[in-house]
Amino acid sequence: MSLQKINTAKFLHMALIGALVSMLCSPAMAALPSLPMPTGGGLGGAAVQDGDFFGIFGAYFKAGLTILGLVLAALAFIMVVVGSISRWRLYAQGKLEIADLKEYLIMSIIVMAFVVMMVKYAFETLA
Incomplete structure (x- = not known):
C-alpha cells in the first residue's frame, strides 16, 4: 500500500510541475516593432511596399552586397x-x-580601374 501512495504522490508532483512549466512557457504576445523601410528600393529597383517582407529583405540584401x-x-x-x-x-x-617598378605601377592602375568598373557595374545591375 505504501508503494501506491508513493506513485500517487510522485504523479501529483509531476502533474503540478508540468502545469507550472506550461503556464510559464507560454509565448509573450507583445507587439513587434515594424521594420524601417529601406531607401534604395528592392532587388528589381521597385519601391518596397509596406508589409512586403520579401521586398524589405531583398532591399537589405542589396544594401549588404553594396557594402561588400x-x-x-x-x-x-x-x-x-x-x-x-x-x-x-x-x-x-x-x-x-x-x-x-613602372610595370607594377601601370598594372596596379589598370587593376584598380577594372575593380572600380566592376563595382560600378554591380551597383547598376542590382538597382
Missing part, C-alpha cells in the same frame, strides 16, 4: 598601395630596376 563591394574595392586599393610601397622600397635599396 565597397569593402572589397577598398581592400584591393589597400593591397595595391602596400604593394607599390614595398616595390618602391626594393627600388630604393637597389634590388629592383626602374622598369619593374
Whole structure:
C-alpha cells in the first residue's frame, strides 16, 4: 500500500510541475516593432511596399552586397598601395630596376580601374 501512495504522490508532483512549466512557457504576445523601410528600393529597383517582407529583405540584401563591394574595392586599393610601397622600397635599396617598378605601377592602375568598373557595374545591375 505504501508503494501506491508513493506513485500517487510522485504523479501529483509531476502533474503540478508540468502545469507550472506550461503556464510559464507560454509565448509573450507583445507587439513587434515594424521594420524601417529601406531607401534604395528592392532587388528589381521597385519601391518596397509596406508589409512586403520579401521586398524589405531583398532591399537589405542589396544594401549588404553594396557594402561588400565597397569593402572589397577598398581592400584591393589597400593591397595595391602596400604593394607599390614595398616595390618602391626594393627600388630604393637597389634590388629592383626602374622598369619593374613602372610595370607594377601601370598594372596596379589598370587593376584598380577594372575593380572600380566592376563595382560600378554591380551597383547598376542590382538597382
